[in-house]
Amino acid sequence: AHTKGSGGDGMKWVGRSIRRLEDPALVQGRGRFTGDLPSARWVRFVRSPNAAGTIKSITAPEGAMVITAADIKGVKKITPMLHKFNYKPVGQPILADGEVRFVGEAVAAVVAASEEEAEDIADLVEIEIEDTAAVVDGRAAIEDGARQIHPEAPGNVILKGEAKTPGFDDVWATAAKIIRCDARSHRQNATPMEARAAHAAYDPVSGRITLHCTAQMPHLMRTAIADCIGMPESDLRVIAPDVGGGFGQKMSLCTEYVLVTWLARHLKTSVAWTEDRRENLIASFHSRDQYVTLEGAFDKDAKLIALRADVLSNVGAYSCFPTTCGVEPLMAMAEMPGPYDVQQYQCLARGVLTNTCTMAAYRGVSRPVITFTLERLMDKAAKAFAVDPIDIRRRNLITQFPYKSAMGLEYDEASYRETMEIAVEAINMPAFRARQQLARDKGEYLGIGFATFSERTGYGSPAFAARGMAITPGWETVHVTVDPSGFVEARIGSSPHGQGLRTTLAQIIADEIGVPPEMIKVIHGDTDTAPYGWGTFASRSLVISGGATLIAARKIRAKLLKIAGHMLEAAETDIVLEDGKAKVAGTDRDISIAAMAREAYTQTHRFKGEIEPGLTESGTYDPPGTFSNACHVALVRLDAETGHVKVERYLVAEDAGRIINPMIADGQVHGGVAQGIGNALLEEIIYDESGAILTANLADYMPPTAHEIPSIELHHMETLSTQSITKAKGLGEGGTIGPPAAVLNAINDALTPFGVEIDTIPATPQRIRALLRNAERA
Ligand code: SMO
Structure with missing residues (x-):
């Protein structure tokens, strides 16, 4: 690795790829997961088949124990709060109370002696719902006359952030060219290998409940669940045992965990719930559903001088706790200018409610989408100015540190330019361009795409407070x-x-x-x-x-x-x-x-x-936060007949400051890139116009497999952070941020001879084929 900073502290263990101490148990199948625990009682949720409507009746089979909203009147709704950005607090009942707001919302809970019995009984529970037309799409939700999802949020706008630097209009007016990108990121699911699970056990001696659950924030789960139920927090012990992946989906409080805890306390026994894959795909948290319009004002030398963004985030039916649904649109607003030096910025960021599953964090949070949009904008600008995509980045990347962004973020030392040059060097562009031309002559379409990005990591509590969060982790x-x-x-x-x-x-x-x-x-x-x-x-x-x-x-x-x-x-x-x-x-x-x-x-x-x-x-x-960065490069082969894209080569030059264990760092990047390639090409939660979900299994919702992922080439730089006492920067999410941008830029490079562009993720074969058909017709 190339080191930038003070370097070499003569450490013996830090910087070495020692084997993971956690692995022997896991690779021998001795991990302990929540779903492994035996339980006296099991829960199966009965979920709404309707996206919107009023519950008329719930009929349980004779003798069955079926819990509905009427049985848990004392349990508080989950009502996350933001003190800024015109946020409208909306509450989520633990079981749907009178109304349903998305397909998959829990309406009743069946309690039985086994998982199988609970499932059989759940099939016999009859729910009668008077159906209302659903609002599914984020843009449709803000049209005049759209049905209101919550009375507290008029026009379905749950939050609205606006920012504009004072000199914006003057600088905008001097632009040589305005370049625009209308990007669409479809909805995705984090798809952890282990879906959600909870096991709550009552201890008759102490009267305490021990909740095992698959969670990323066990302490906050304890605080929030005790709060909802109205029990002393000291009577609740929360254990997150081995957890089979979270990726943000297990960061938010889910209603199911509150109910399982309440049941154990109420029944004075052990009660468990294990989510199945279908539930995870329809009723756990979704992410990435955004429309982003980005306009860049460039001067005559292709230097970006002002940036204007409109971010519309479809946040689903409720707001997630603790981040609130501001997690995507507000992060987009704060971090949009990314690695580029531009001091004039205007942004409108809205979160809108719809009759779809609630959105929450997913690895990378918003930055996969904003990086994709910004990097598409740069490639479009390169084309408009007839300069090389690498060259336009050289003209615009921040090279002087510390740097204060248009939104006031303080970037510590980073290596945007250096990591890109490492990638450029490794790729050998002239050789690639020659190969691309030869291939084209034979009717084969290759493309290359670059993506550079900045990732704010290690947020301390002031960063969350700046977002107005009522709860400020850090x-x-x-x-x-x-x-x-x-x-x-x-x-x-x-x-x-x-x-x-x-x-x-x-x-x-x-x-x-x-x-x-x-x-x-x-x-x-x-x-x-x-x-x-x-x-x-x-x-x-x-x-x-x-x-x-x-x-x-x-x-x-x-x-x-x-x-x-x-x-x-x-x-x-x-x-x-x-x-x-x-x-x-x-x-x-x-x-x-x-x-x-x-x-x-x-x-x-x-x-x-x-x-x-x-x-x-x-x-x-409690640090101020530090900025990691990377340059990702994708090389793709596009089949113009089928629209199929194969990623042939993938390169990452990343900089997360001091690397404590290079093997673990590489593993994080590899996993992230695999998820990111899935996000770029394959993964999409699809609702029909009635709000029914069409991708409720892993044949229809497609995470990538080994077949879709090339071997990943990694280069590290270590720019030692001055904002982190270990000099390390965060690394866990970065791998996921680059691929939608790099892969879509590569696809668009391959599409050049056809004169069409795609700015939608995932770039599925159907979408690419449709574009090519239209091009043929034109
Ligand atoms: S998506 Mo992450 O767990 O902040």
């Missing part, structure tokens, strides 16, 4: 303990589910206190044993929990030096911690960490009050 706390045997544990509030934090945080501690990572256990995901924290989302954990870990480990180090100084009768400054020992430099005197730990717990009378007993330290970190 900080993390870590408790590091050296136990009396000299082994180490770190209890963290963050809640990884595949990101490898047990390994990377151990690497950070290992370097600080001089013990190998195998001696360090990272404990997470249990509200009884981990400190309060916010979980894993928004490419934050290694930045924020990693920072908190470093702070706590530094305190442990300071204390170990004190103890060693006392035990070895040496000056602290002469002591080095390494190989599980404290050594006096330049001598053969040393003492093991086990002996120091034993002293700290059992021989504290010898400290004479100068050193506090015990060996636990705490670190809390």
Whole structure:
């Protein structure tokens, strides 16, 4: 990797591809997932077959236990809140109450002794709904006279953000060319391998409930569920055991978890629910449903001088908790100018309600869509000015840091230009262009597409407060303990589910206190044993929990030096911690960490009050946020007969600051790119005009398989962050952000001879074929 920044801190463990400490159990099939737990009672939800209407009656079979809204009157609705952007709070009942608002909304819950029995009974529950015409499309929702989804949000606009820099109009008027891109991102589902699941068990001795659930934010689930039910939070323990992927879908509070917890408390037993794939596709959270119009004003040298955006986000029937449905449109508004130097900006960002499944975060959050739109705009501008797509980026990428964006975001040091040049170098453009021409002559269509982007990561609480969120996640706390045997544990509030934090945080501690990572256990995901924290989302954990870990480990180090100084009768400054020992430099005197730990717990009378007993330290970190970046390049082959696109080569030159474990970093990028290619080419949740969902299984909704994903070429740069004490930037989502832009630019490059363009994702064979047919007719 190329390093930009202070570099080489002589670390022994950070920067090494040690194997993941979490993997042995998982690869041997010994992971523990929520759905593995036995339960006395099982729940099956009866879901609305109608997108909109009034519930007339619910008829349960004789003797069955069927819970409806009438049975849970004391349970509060989920009502997320934003204090800005004309946000209209709307509440979501835990079970549909009087009205249904999307196909798949839970109307009743059947409780039975087994999952099978609950499912059979659910089939016999009759729901009578007086159907109303549904509003499905985001643009249709804001037409005059569109039916209102919630009375609280007139015109179905649940939020409206507007921004305009003071000099905008003057600069706009000087443009040599205005380039426009009308982009459409269809709706997608995060599709974690493990769908949602909850298991709540009542303890008759303490009266407490232990809720196991597949979640990214266990502490916030506890706070929110206790709040909905009106129970003391201390009576609820939430455990996120092994979690089979989240990708944002498991960040939001779902009604089902509230109901399962309420049932366990009400029935004083254990109650479980495991979502099936169909439920996950129709009733879990969706994402990415946006119309984005972007106009760029360029001067005569193809320099972008002003940018105007209109973001319309179809947020579905309700608002998700805790981010609210502002998560997509407001992030689009804040981060749209991306890696480009443009100080004049105007944006209108709206969230609109429809009779569709609620939208929430999905890996990359909004940036896959805004990057796609912005990068299409750049390629269109390149064409209009007859300059090379790489060249127009060279003219416009930010190269001076720190940089303050038009929206006031402070970018720390980044490498937009450098990562693109690494990619350009690796690709050999002249050779590709020659091959492309030869192929065209034979009726074969190749294309290449570049995408550069900036990704804000490791958001601290001020960033969420700026968005007006009533709840501002951001900080993390870590408790590091050296136990009396000299082994180490770190209890963290963050809640990884595949990101490898047990390994990377151990690497950070290992370097600080001089013990190998195998001696360090990272404990997470249990509200009884981990400190309060916010979980894993928004490419934050290694930045924020990693920072908190470093702070706590530094305190442990300071204390170990004190103890060693006392035990070895040496000056602290002469002591080095390494190989599980404290050594006096330049001598053969040393003492093991086990002996120091034993002293700290059992021989504290010898400290004479100068050193506090015990060996636990705490670190809390709430950073301002830092910006990762990358350049993605896709090389595609387009079949002009069928419209089929094959990604033949995919290259990523990424920069997430200091890389703690290169193998884990590569894995995150690989997975993200695979999801992103699915988003670019295949994945689409389709509703018909009545609001029925046509993609309710994995034959119709198509995540990519190994067949669609080429081997991915990775290049790293390490621009050490000044805004993150580990110098690491977030990495978890970046892989997903680039592919829609790079792949669509590549498809459009391949389409050049036909004179047509596609600005819709996914770019399915049907869409491409339709474009080519129209071109033939013209
Ligand atoms: S989509 Mo993420 O879990 O912020």
